[in-house]
Amino acid sequence: MTIFIEAAGLSKAFGAIKAVDGISLSVPKGEVLGFLGPNGAGKSTTMKLITGFLEPDAGSAHIAGIDVRQHPKLAKSRFGYVPEGAPAYGDMTPRDFLQFIAAVRGFRGEAAAARLSAAVAKTELGDVLDQRIETLSKGFKRRVGLAQAILHDPDVLIMDEPTDGLDPNQKHQVRKLIREMASEKAIIVSTHILEEVEAVCTRAVVIARGRIVADGTADALMRKDPGHGAVAIRVAPGRAQGAAAALAGHPGVLRVDTVTEEGAGVRLRVVPRDGRAIAADVASLLRDKAIVVDELFIERGKLDDVFREITAGKSASTARGAHA
Numbered sequence: 001m002t003i004f005i006e007a008a009g010l011s012k013a014f015g016a017i018k019a020v021d022g023i024s025l026s027v028p029k030g031e032v033l034g035f036l037g038p039n040g041a042g043k044s045t046t047m048k049l050i051t052g053f054l055e056p057d058a059g060s061a062h063i064a065g066i067d068v069r070q071h072p073k074l075a076k077s078r079f080g081y082v083p084e085g086a087p088a089y090g091d092m093t094p095r096d097f098l099q100f101i102a103a104v105r106g107f108r109g110e111a112a113a114a115r116l117s118a119a120v121a122k123t124e125l126g127d128v129l130d131q132r133i134e135t136l137s138k139g140f141k142r143r144v145g146l147a148q149a150i151l152h153d154p155d156v157l158i159m160d161e162p163t164d165g166l167d168p169n170q171k172h173q174v175r176k177l178i179r180e181m182a183s184e185k186a187i188i189v190s191t192h193i194l195e196e197v198e199a200v201c202t203r204a205v206v207i208a209r210g211r212i213v214a215d216g217t218a219d220a221l222m223r224k225d226p227g228h229g230a231v232a233i234r235v236a237p238g239r240a241q242g243a244a245a246a247l248a249g250h251p252g253v254l255r256v257d258t259v260t261e262e263g264a265g266v267r268l269r270v271v272p273r274d275g276r277a278i279a280a281d282v283a284s285l286l287r288d289k290a291i292v293v294d295e296l297f298i299e300r301g302k303l304d305d306v307f308r309e310i311t312a313g314k315s316a317s318t319a320r321g322a323h324a
Contacts, residue, residue, distance in 0.1 A: 086145020090134030
């Protein structure tokens with residue numbers, strides 16, 4: 001496994017505020033890491049430490065095996081960085097800006113033209129290439145930022161809030177591009193948008209107060225929700241009490257909640273004990289009791305509920321790398 005991004009014990013304080021407090025993580029080739037946390041958690045500061053735009057008080061960062069502090073220029077040649085807001089020179093056109101970036105990256109002549117053409121094609125900037133950047137929509141400005149980050153086809157791509165403020169179509173385009181590039185790169189997507197994790201990320205790290213409080217796949221994080229794997233059923237009003245009583249007696253069931261009482265039926269939620277898979281047992285029990293069910297489905301955990309719990313709950317102040 002080739003590790004393209006590695007951070008070890010990164011810390012950074014601004015006066016009395018500890019923005020980043022001992023962050024360690026590694027990202028191999030082919031992984032899209034979602035870096036999650038509430039506003040003020042330390043996400044952007046961590047990105048700046050990894051990319052060398054801020055110097056850490058302690059710890060180290062390596063890009064493709066290169067120490068960012070000891071060899072900053074070489075390290076920066078191996079990654080593309082999209083800062084929050086993707087700033088660019090507003091009085092330039094995308095063509096001018098990308099030509100400038102190509103020159104900064106050391107490309108000249110046909111090589112520069114080829115790199116620019118490839119970046120424009122991937123980000124679909126062709127229609128606005130000669131329009132001043134300051135007149136572009138937020139979505140196109142973000143695409144310009146993406147184009148400059150991938151122009152040199154880096155091993156590592158680090159993106160800070162890449163879809164924040166974009167409309168659904170623009171988000172879809174950015175996420176599609178990330179998925180297309182993922183197999184050959186290591187990518188970090190720093191975000192507070194939870195849907196981003198399920199949409200593009202193969203793994204998620206959650207931070208709060210400058211520390212890692214969870215690390216795992218989106219599915220593993222959702223399993224932290226006590227309601228993950230709950231079985232929802234809808235039965236006729238006259239059968240609800242009997243169904244609830246029968247299900248509550250099952251050893252794999254923690255409790256049975258009445259979610260809604262509608263005219264046509266009652267919706268019950270059967271919560272499993274200790275994360276057990278109980279759907280088959282629930283269906284079998286209801287069949288044995290001759291209880292007719294109008295609807296049955298398995299619920300997934302809610303990532304936003306888990307996020308609130310691990311970033312605002314007790315774990316946020318005590319955990320230092322709890323793994324899913």
